[in-house]
Amino acid sequence: MSGAVGGGPGRGPWDAIVCGAGVAGLATARALDLAGLRVLLLEKQRVPVPIAKGEVLQPSSVRILREWGVMPLLLRRGAVPLGQLMIRDADGRRLMLFDYRTMPGEDRQLFSLDYPEILAALRESLGERVECWPGALVEGLIRDGGRVSGVRVARQGRERELTAPLVVAADGRSSKLRRDAGIGTTSAEYGHRLLSFDIDGVPAAAPEVTTYLTGEGLRLAYPLPGARMRLYAQVRPDALRGTGPERQARLEGWCHELLAGTPALRPLEERLRASLGSRQLLNLWRFTADVLAVPGLALVGEAAHCVHPMAAQGMNTAIADAEALAACLTGRGFAAGASTATVDRALEAYAAQRVGWVRHMDRMSHDATRMITQLSRSGQAIGRRVLRRMDGNPRLRYQATYNMAGLGIRPFTALDRLHQLGLPDPRARRVPDWA
Structure with a gap:
């Protein structure tokens, strides 16, 4: 496909336009490609900018990337397998162990790899249905009535209007498309x-x-x-x-x-x-968008949510966003040439499905960050006490690891919080009943 679309409101040759080619955008392009959709992937940078971010893949993402055929590409680039996340004191003594090897399922490891290499593996995995435009600056949304129907793009000295039934905002924390759609956030800087x-x-x-x-x-x-x-x-x-x-x-x-x-x-x-x-x-920020989708537009990755990197959830939640969006589209019967009404029903399902998960990851990341980054003596003493109590309680340690691995939502109850502070736990030596 040439991808050259005129300035009129007609439908372009793509089923989806994905704006942003970071992990969120590339993962979304891969997921939609596997669903049989024609995708245009837009990225303002001609060459990826090296940055220290998104280098640890949780087991939940390893499972998705394995199913997408991306894991062999990551391993070929030297992805390092890691079996655990350990919290230690300044001298290196153990405070708490998150042992991923105890988790259920086939994928019981973390992997670390440079962010540019993860991007390269995802790009390599894209099929012929994905057309990539580097150096394309997305300037804003196009609307047909109250519905998002495409984007305005500047590329190679030309301005174009590109249309598709679905637009995906994967343009990062300061998302221009999120703002243009009128979707708010309540941001907090750490x-x-x-x-x-x-x-x-x-x-x-x-x-x-x-x-x-x-x-x-x-x-x-x-x-x-x-x-x-x-x-x-x-x-x-x-x-x-x-x-x-x-x-x-x-x-x-x-x-x-x-x-x-x-x-x-x-x-x-x-x-x-x-x-x-x-x-x-x-700089470190925390937010969740007020909504994750509006008619014609879905938010994924940091356009939709941003967390502190301490718990290594940002990139992993973005990959899960991409999988969920593709599943909702195919589950509502969206295939090449499907109607916009079908897209919008799928977007409603995506927003409803993801909001609980995203807010769970936000709370978990923030709670973990607050415990680890405290500078007051009292805050540090309480944090270390909680970590040691959890480390000595196999049930709570398993539950915390399960949540950190992204395998599900199992929040701690008020009683669990008391056990973390020292209340005796008669179930401490048992794996949780739900496991």
Whole structure:
């Protein structure tokens, strides 16, 4: 297909236009492609920008990507299998273990891989029904009455109007399409930031995602291909202000304080200091869109929801969005050439199905973040107490791991919360009844 559509309101040659080619957009294109739909994938960047994000795949995503035929492509690129997420104190002593090897089903591992490599694997998996336009800037929505019917796009010096029965907003946290559709959010910025480092020459990294609790907050580490490690460190918003030599001096001083406050990371001192130039400073947000779909338009990924990266749920929830959207479309009989009424019924089902899951992931990620990133002495003491109590309670530990793996929604009850604080639990040694 040429993809050249005129400026009129007529229907284009695609069943869906997906706006954004991050993980959410690529996953949606793959899911719709497998459903037999013709997809146009638009991306404003001509070449993906390397960024430290979305590098850990939860078992729920591994299952989806395996079924889509993407996992072999990820493994070919060196995806690293990880069996557990461990929370440790600053000296490396265990506070709580999330052991994915105890989970049900075929997929009982995490995998870590660089974000650009995950994007490349998803792009490689796309079939002939997907047409990709890099360098296409989506400027806004087209409406037919009260329904979204397409998008206005600037590409190669031309403005075009592209139409399809379905438009998917996968254009990220500051989604232009979400705003243009009048869909609101209640955003909250976290009071800290994360510094990310790509550390090379670390061949003996443990096969786990490790979270260290320190007096200065979160330190999160996991291995990447090529004997490398990703390290995230919580910092105050003003920690590294300054320019030139002043900023470099602040960074060197901060690095010294990090190693002094996290003895478990001291063996990495030489490699960490050598990697200071790889740093990225990340702002952190939390929100869920007021609705996940309106007639003709679906939101997926960070256009629909944004969580703190501590619990590694953002990319994984986006992949689940894509699977659910495709399932709702095919379940309502949407095939190539189907009516817009069929699309809108499917979008209603998608929004109803996903809203509970998205809000669950938001609460779980926020609760975990609040526990791990506390800086007050009382908050840190309570957080460590809860983690140790849960670690000593196999029932609660299994339930927490199940939720973290994205396998289902099993929130803790008020009684469970009391057990986390120390109330004796007669069921502690049993796997939950629902498991």
